[in-house]
Amino acid sequence: MYKNKTILLTGGTGSFGKEYTNFILKNYGKIIKKLIIYSRDELKQFEMSQTIDKKFFNKIRFFIGDVRDKSRIYRALSGVDYVIHAAALKQVSTAEYNPMEFVKTNIIGAQNLIEACIDEGVKKLIALSTDKAASPINLYGATKLCSDKLFVSANTYSGNKVSFSVVRYGNVMGSRGSVLPTFINRIKNKKTLEVTDEKMTRFNITLIEGVKMVDNILRNSVGGEIVVPKIPSFRILDMVKALNSKSKYKVTGIRPGEKIHEDLITVSDSLNTYEGKYYYYILPNQKEKKLINFVKKNKLKKVKKNFFYNSGSNKNFLTISELKKIINSNVKI
Numbered sequence: 001m002y003k004n005k006t007i008l009l010t011g012g013t014g015s016f017g018k019e020y021t022n023f024i025l026k027n028y029g030k031i032i033k034k035l036i037i038y039s040r041d042e043l044k045q046f047e048m049s050q051t052i053d054k055k056f057f058n059k060i061r062f063f064i065g066d067v068r069d070k071s072r073i074y075r076a077l078s079g080v081d082y083v084i085h086a087a088a089l090k091q092v093s094t095a096e097y098n099p100m101e102f103v104k105t106n107i108i109g110a111q112n113l114i115e116a117c118i119d120e121g122v123k124k125l126i127a128l129s130t131d132k133a134a135s136p137i138n139l140y141g142a143t144k145l146c147s148d149k150l151f152v153s154a155n156t157y158s159g160n161k162v163s164f165s166v167v168r169y170g171n172v173m174g175s176r177g178s179v180l181p182t183f184i185n186r187i188k189n190k191k192t193l194e195v196t197d198e199k200m201t202r203f204n205i206t207l208i209e210g211v212k213m214v215d216n217i218l219r220n221s222v223g224g225e226i227v228v229p230k231i232p233s234f235r236i237l238d239m240v241k242a243l244n245s246k247s248k249y250k251v252t253g254i255r256p257g258e259k260i261h262e263d264l265i266t267v268s269d270s271l272n273t274y275e276g277k278y279y280y281y282i283l284p285n286q287k288e289k290k291l292i293n294f295v296k297k298n299k300l301k302k303v304k305k306n307f308f309y310n311s312g313s314n315k316n317f318l319t320i321s322e323l324k325k326i327i328n329s330n331v332k333i
Contacts, residue, residue, distance in 0.1 A: 001219055002028040008080045010067055010113070011087030012037030013044035015175040016128065019207040020084060020214065021048075025056045036061045038076050039087065067109030073116045083125040084214060085113060085151075088144070092132070095140035096256040106143035107150070114154045117162050126218050127151045128210075129168035129226070131203055131262040131311070134269065138257025148226060152284055155223040160290070163223035167214055168282075170203025170231060170262060170311065173326055179236070180327065183243055193240055193249040200236040201261050201311040204318060205229065206326065213279075222290045226282040228264045233314040234323055242323035261312030270307040274300035280309065 007024065009017055017037065024035055037060065039045060045062045052060055065072040067087050077083070088106050089095065095102045110127070117125055129148050132141030154164040174180050179202075186193055205213075209229075217227050240247050254260070265273055265280055274281045276298055283291050294300075318326070 003031045004033045005081040006034040006036065006079055007032065007082045007084065008036040008038055008063075008076060009084045009086065010038045011085075013039040013041055013048050014086060015172065015207060016086045016210060018048060018051075020086070020211045021052075021060075023208070023211045023215065025053065025059070029053075029056045029059055032059060034059055034061055036063050036076060036080065038063045038065055040064065040066050066105075067113055068104050070112040070116065073112055074120065077116050077120040077122060080120065081123050082218060083113070083117060083122055084218070085110070085125060085127040088128070088147075090130070090140060092138050092140050092257045093255055095138060095143070099139045102139055102143045106140075107146045110147040110150050114150060114157070114164070117164075118154070118158045122162050124163045124218060124221065124223075125151070125165070126214055126221065127164070127166045128214070129166050131168065131170040131264050132259075133168060134263040135266045137259060140257065152224055152226065155284075155288075156286075160223065160288075163221055165217060165221035165223055166226040167210075167217055168226055168228050168264060169205045169210060169213070170264060171205070172210055173204055173206045175207065179239070183239065187244060187247065193247055194252045195236055195240065195249045196252050196254050196258060197260055198237055198251060199260055199312075201233050201314075201317075202236070203231050203262055203264060203311045203314070204234050204326075205231045222294045224284050224288065224291055225294075228280040228282065228309065230278055230280070230316075232316040232318045232322075233311040234318040238318070238320050238323055242320050242327060261310050263308065263310050265303075265307070265309035267306050267308045270303050270305070273303045273307065275303050276300050 011017055042064055063076045065076055089102045130144050133144035133148050136142045136145050148166050151164045151166050183193055213229055240249055269282050272283050274295055
């Protein structure tokens with residue numbers, strides 16, 4: 001699938017982008033034609049370029065650009081076969097005070113990418129979503145829900161010339177801006193940890209698990225799916241104990257747009273949700289032949305009525321010892 005193919009990665013200098021780049025070069029570096037890193041920050045691109053193995057220099061291209069800039073996207077997509085869309089503004093609290101900036105990047109940027117992919121003859125696009133897009137109560141989640149809808153609808157909009165699929169997962173352990181690095185930084189500086197609510201839970205996935213999932217979905221997607229992994233949850237206080245059983249914390253209260261528990265699949269979503277061995281698949285209301293065949297081929301089963309997938313009611317929770325192992329293997333403390 002990757003032989004002599006060109007991949008474009010938006011938001012390529014972020015946590016996911018760096019891990020995905022390492023994965024692609026390690027596993028397919030010898031056979032791909034080119035991997036294009038598309039992002040806005042020239043310093044991050046320069047720093048990332050210093051980490052690339054010299055033997056893959058001829059396979060990597062760094063492309064300065066913003067998904068808001070339609071003409072630049074067109075230029076970047078020339079000759080591209082596959083797109084992994086990881087570019088987004090993501091901070092919940094920032095979105096509450098800068099709503100239009102999130103709309104421009106997460107929604108208008110998504111539509112710009114859709115139209116350019118169709119016009120430039122891209123074969124497949126996988127867009128990264130978030131648990132906050134399910135039953136959103138904050139601006140960030142609302143923009144990502146809108147983005148998800150755009151990508152799903154784009155399959156019909158394009159006449160199925162391009163396959164657009166969405167991957168939706170939860171908190172990425174140790175990713176930039178997430179709770180874990182914040183906690184670690186406060187511990188290093190001997191500051192009291194701040195917990196917004198003691199009952200809080202979150203879904204968890206590691207960076208490499210997210211990367212492998214995207215690789216899997218890119219290989220097997222047909223277009224129109226929102227794919228949700230079966231992943232564990234963790235309690236925020238267990239995270240505190242995993243870092244340091246003696247750590248003190250103070251409760252600061254819920255921040256604007258924050259939830260106690262996160263959703264990946266809502267009751268409303270369940271009407272069109274199918275279950276596989278490792279993933280759930282939320283399909284469009286209008287079932288096309290390719291999706292019907294996809295369900296049959298993969299032996300997917302319709303979920304039960306009123307099913308929902310919530311971090312607080314999840315059957316699979318990480319223990320404190322399991323959290324310690326994940327933290328030690330994925331994050332530099």
